[in-house]
Amino acid sequence: MKTEAKATKKSSIKTSALLALEGGLPVRTEPLPWDYPGASFIDEEELELVTSVVRAHSPFRFYGPQAQHMVDMLEHEWRETFGHRYALGVSSGTAGLTVSIAALGLGPGDEVMVPGYLCMSGLAAIVRAGAIPRLVDIDDTFCMSPDDLKAKITPRTKAVIYNHMCGAPGHIQKIAELCKKWHLSLIEDCSQAAGASFEGTPVGRFGDIGVFSFQLNKNMTSGEGGMVVCQDHALFRRLLALHDLGYPRTLNGALDASREHEQLWGMGARMAELSGALALAQLRKLPQITSAMRKAKWAIRKGLAKTPGLTFREVPDPAGDSGAFLLLLLENAPRAKYFTDALRAEGVCGPPGSVPCVALSERSLHWYCNIPSLVHKRSNSREGFPWTHPDNAFAYDYSYCKGTLPVCDDYHERTVVLTIAPTLKDQDIKDVTDACQKVARVVQSNCLRQ
Numbered sequence: 001m002k003t004e005a006k007a008t009k010k011s012s013i014k015t016s017a018l019l020a021l022e023g024g025l026p027v028r029t030e031p032l033p034w035d036y037p038g039a040s041f042i043d044e045e046e047l048e049l050v051t052s053v054v055r056a057h058s059p060f061r062f063y064g065p066q067a068q069h070m071v072d073m074l075e076h077e078w079r080e081t082f083g084h085r086y087a088l089g090v091s092s093g094t095a096g097l098t099v100s101i102a103a104l105g106l107g108p109g110d111e112v113m114v115p116g117y118l119c120m121s122g123l124a125a126i127v128r129a130g131a132i133p134r135l136v137d138i139d140d141t142f143c144m145s146p147d148d149l150k151a152k153i154t155p156r157t158k159a160v161i162y163n164h165m166c167g168a169p170g171h172i173q174k175i176a177e178l179c180k181k182w183h184l185s186l187i188e189d190c191s192q193a194a195g196a197s198f199e200g201t202p203v204g205r206f207g208d209i210g211v212f213s214f215q216l217n218k219n220m221t222s223g224e225g226g227m228v229v230c231q232d233h234a235l236f237r238r239l240l241a242l243h244d245l246g247y248p249r250t251l252n253g254a255l256d257a258s259r260e261h262e263q264l265w266g267m268g269a270r271m272a273e274l275s276g277a278l279a280l281a282q283l284r285k286l287p288q289i290t291s292a293m294r295k296a297k298w299a300i301r302k303g304l305a306k307t308p309g310l311t312f313r314e315v316p317d318p319a320g321d322s323g324a325f326l327l328l329l330l331e332n333a334p335r336a337k338y339f340t341d342a343l344r345a346e347g348v349c350g351p352p353g354s355v356p357c358v359a360l361s362e363r364s365l366h367w368y369c370n371i372p373s374l375v376h377k378r379s380n381s382r383e384g385f386p387w388t389h390p391d392n393a394f395a396y397d398y399s400y401c402k403g404t405l406p407v408c409d410d411y412h413e414r415t416v417v418l419t420i421a422p423t424l425k426d427q428d429i430k431d432v433t434d435a436c437q438k439v440a441r442v443v444q445s446n447c448l449r450q
Helices: 002-017 044-055 070-082 093-103 121-129 146-152 172-181 233-243 273-303 333-345 390-395 406-414 426-449
Strands: 086-090 111-115 132-136 157-163 185-189 209-213 226-230 325-329 357-359 415-419
Touching: 044 273, 070 086, 070 226, 070 273, 086 093, 086 233, 086 273, 093 121, 093 185, 093 209, 093 226, 093 233, 111 121, 121 132, 121 157, 121 185, 132 146, 132 390, 146 172, 157 172, 172 185, 226 233, 273 325, 273 426, 333 357, 333 406, 333 415, 333 426, 406 415
Parallel strands: 111 132, 111 157, 157 185, 185 209
Antiparallel strands: 086 226, 209 226, 325 415, 357 415
């Protein structure tokens, strides 16, 4: 009987060391929590604020029977929390980028620098304005490379959109210094980085304009919605008019067409009071959300620090990381694909529809070469605007095909991303760490045998 027990124990150890993908026992069988950061914290506070708007019959921010001023309070608390002089609630981060491009007066004849790894809403805003996007490579931070930006600035360059990708700033200070030196407008796309900072300064305060998103996947959410921030009064007045119907409003909420320089063409991108109520409750929880993600992420990263075959994205300021994503780099594309599949088989997966583990190549629309509308220079209009506009002839030979940005192309192929839910428990963190170590050992062992 003792011999049988020993044999069974040895068999169990052997099976557990074997990857689940190859018939072994998985590290875990329970799904990980949903990876929607802000949504995971929705509770009675959101319900109470939303209910007050509904009961007041006043869902429009500028007036109503019993206006609750939710968007006003959100903007005020945002300014107080992050030190922005001006804050403007908008209907989405995408709308915020569109309004920002228009507020800067960009159009045909102008080029706007964008990183090759980005949220495509910024591209859409540039193209709709009639300007031309110019691709800049990324560096080890997975954000725009200051060196490549410096090398590509031309007399046509008027602005830069800098994306704080995957929740953490890269070398934003260097980018801001370059923009100041060359008199370029800087828009920070902070869609994935609410609550992040760099050396103590919150994101959104390095550029002329900062844009945040409150879509469901973001660090805080109101389903849809966003925030546009700036420090300059004249620029804010333009943002205010453009996000509405082309004019600012009086104190009683009426459109004010009395100022000639604020008579523009608006976009109807106002934030509604219901969105404002949700976002207000979420803003008050944002430090808790980002602190939980940051703690979990860096615990996993510390546990994997000496794992052969794995390297990590550079995070210049770990204390300012919002913690929403952990990026793992494998040696090549086949290993990244195998690592991802094996990790999922080990139980690093969530409820159906969630993506706690994914190869970055699978998140195709974040990479420049996988955005068909950009690669093929598509247009919303029959005549091909803005690519066919005579003032944009300088960009005739600009290519957006794969091969344009070597660092982007390399990282696109061999990066695995883990989304970090703020509700991960200690056992979840241990399981994810153990699974990564288990898979990495096998991948490295196979590599050595080849």
